[in-house]
Amino acid sequence: MSLMLGIDLGGTAIKSALVDRSGATSDTRSTPTPQNDPTGQRSIEVLTELANSYRETAEVSGVGLVVPGLVDAQNGIAIYSGTLGWRDLDIVSQLEANLGIKVTLEHDVTAIGHAENRVGAAKDASSAVVVAIGTALAVSVIIDGEVYHPHPAVGELGHTPTKNQRPCVCGLKGCLEMTASGGALSRNYKAETGEQVSALEIFERSQSGDTTALELVEEFMDVLSTSFVFVSALVGPEVIVLAGGVSTAGDSFIDRLNQELDQKLTIHRRPKLVLSKLQAGSGSVGAGLLAWERLG
Ligand SMILES: [Zn+2]
Numbered sequence: 001m002s003l004m005l006g007i008d009l010g011g012t013a014i015k016s017a018l019v020d021r022s023g024a025t026s027d028t029r030s031t032p033t034p035q036n037d038p039t040g041q042r043s044i045e046v047l048t049e050l051a052n053s054y055r056e057t058a059e060v061s062g063v064g065l066v067v068p069g070l071v072d073a074q075n076g077i078a079i080y081s082g083t084l085g086w087r088d089l090d091i092v093s094q095l096e097a098n099l100g101i102k103v104t105l106e107h108d109v110t111a112i113g114h115a116e117n118r119v120g121a122a123k124d125a126s127s128a129v130v131v132a133i134g135t136a137l138a139v140s141v142i143i144d145g146e147v148y149h150p151h152p153a154v155g156e157l158g159h160t161p162t163k164n165q166r167p168c169v170c171g172l173k174g175c176l177e178m179t180a181s182g183g184a185l186s187r188n189y190k191a192e193t194g195e196q197v198s199a200l201e202i203f204e205r206s207q208s209g210d211t212t213a214l215e216l217v218e219e220f221m222d223v224l225s226t227s228f229v230f231v232s233a234l235v236g237p238e239v240i241v242l243a244g245g246v247s248t249a250g251d252s253f254i255d256r257l258n259q260e261l262d263q264k265l266t267i268h269r270r271p272k273l274v275l276s277k278l279q280a281g282s283g284s285v286g287a288g289l290l291a292w293e294r295l296g
Helices: 042-053 091-099 110-119 182-193 201-204 209-234 245-249 251-264 279-295
Strands: 002-009 013-019 025-030 059-067 071-072 078-079 087-088 104-109 128-133 137-143 147-148 240-245 270-273
Touching: 002 042, 002 110, 002 279, 013 042, 013 279, 025 042, 025 279, 042 059, 042 091, 059 091, 059 110, 059 279, 071 104, 078 091, 078 251, 087 279, 091 104, 104 110, 104 279, 110 128, 110 137, 110 147, 110 279, 128 245, 182 201, 182 209, 182 245, 201 209, 209 251, 240 245, 240 251, 245 251, 245 279, 251 270
Parallel strands: 002 059, 059 104, 128 240, 240 270
Antiparallel strands: 002 013, 013 025, 071 078, 078 087, 128 137, 137 147
């Protein structure tokens, strides 16, 4: 049976799976992302080896690859990634030359939106916004059952201003993702306490009397829910799907955001907040589904 290989290349791990036409996955793997690889050449070597290893046991007819940052999907170019350090990398033509099969490229959060829309938590919603909160924050917008992504920077909600003055990698100060992301929560906690702990641990501590953790989490919830007010005013999604590592903080995370939205939304459509069903696999599922759509 012919399958697509879906690959989600992130800052620390390359998540991959074989994906059939319905979005069902098999042979899910995680491979470390080469670090300090600004030319992307080591990553291309690792991706080539990975794809060839899948092809030893499965009939792979194409590859869907998704990466963070700004992506020129049409021309197969990774334009810019602060996480990976890449600039204008012609990754699709290099991989196609190595593999001899078709490769398609997309922005990771757009692929997550695609997966949630087709087979995940947004499947039955005509409009949805999928918010990926991990190291950074970005969204995928689904309107009338289709992912809306007319420009590489659409969805970069993480780079919109809030009232704090923390410097951001994009050159601005006070961007949303400098407060409302897992990476920021860890950094901001360390700046105040000197202690390096995970975002999930900081959420835990905020519920057990750690005032620094509580203040940072309250600020996180305040700016994130405020951004959801703008999203609701513009898109009016039926559901907001919370994806990415931070969303695994679970029910208490949703409970707090619900409380904030109850206070902040009046006339706008009140979105239902739901957790991603696909979680860490959503990027590779979306990559595989996009490969079916474009190459199948
Ligand atoms: Zn920024």
